[in-house]
Amino acid sequence: MKVMGLSQMVLVDPQCQVDAQAIALAAGASEIALNAQIYPTLEAAVADCGLVVGTSARSRTLEWPMLEPRECGEKLISEANQHSVAMVFGRERTGLTNDELQLCHYHVCVPANPEYSSLNLAMAVQLLSYEVRMAYLALQQSSQSSTLQEEYPRHQELERFYAHLEQVIMQTEFISAQQPGQVMNKLRRMFTRARPEAQEINILRGILTSVQKSISRKE
The missing domain is CATH 3.40.1280.10 (SPOUT methyltransferase, trefoil knot domain)
Incomplete structure (x- = not known):
């Protein structure tokens, strides 16, 4: 090293x-x-x-x-x-x-x-x-420093997003806790390939929160 x-x-x-x-x-x-x-x-x-x-x-x-x-x-x-x-x-x-x-x-x-x-x-x-x-x-x-404009989420922020996503798709019964299958693994792969920016992750979490609020109102 x-x-x-x-x-x-x-x-x-x-x-x-x-x-x-x-x-x-x-x-x-x-x-x-x-x-x-x-x-x-x-x-x-x-x-x-x-x-x-x-x-x-x-x-x-x-x-x-x-x-x-x-x-x-x-x-x-x-x-x-x-x-x-x-x-x-x-x-x-x-x-x-x-x-x-x-x-x-x-x-x-x-x-x-x-x-x-x-x-x-x-x-x-x-x-x-x-x-x-x-x-x-x-x-x-x-003599040129990289000037990436994108701000990517930290690993812990991504993990919170994945936990939130899994919670919502269980609430909507898209998957079950008993038989989750490979859905979350494939979703992880998809988002990893896309590599969303921090702001995009915030938008996605906002959508997930709105889904949860809608479910709560119906209950």
Whole structure:
């Protein structure tokens, strides 16, 4: 991380503490390990992020917006001045779960040789960190800072919207709590693909609230 100019590391429910062995392996970058923030869940870790990209080594049953490594670096750098951004890496052996990947706006997959696609966690971190570094240097060399006009909702705001949406479609009996099926997962995918702005999310929540008020009046 430090080699590529990255300094903020977040650990989610780590299985061990940052000990002397970890400091020794950090090889001159011990401050990153010592200053790592620790959260109990991924949802808590990315709550304040406006852009979250999760790493995935394989295609999933539920398709999600995908980025190439270079696109990932460019997108993270282009939005870093707007809000907090995050790259999420999974466990060494099993990666990220489907539920964890659904907390991400985009997935990124390294297009390795399908006949020998072995890539460990450290390699993946270094490769994607390199792409972030290259995107940052390109921005510096062009002397043009990104001026995105859109203000995107933070992760926790999106989660509140999804909870509100699920509540309303249960109230209207579009889905049932007993057999919700894949409706919410597919709606999440749709909104993730569309990536609505913060103002648009507020409009959608206003519509949901008006539906609830209409239901209450009829009751």
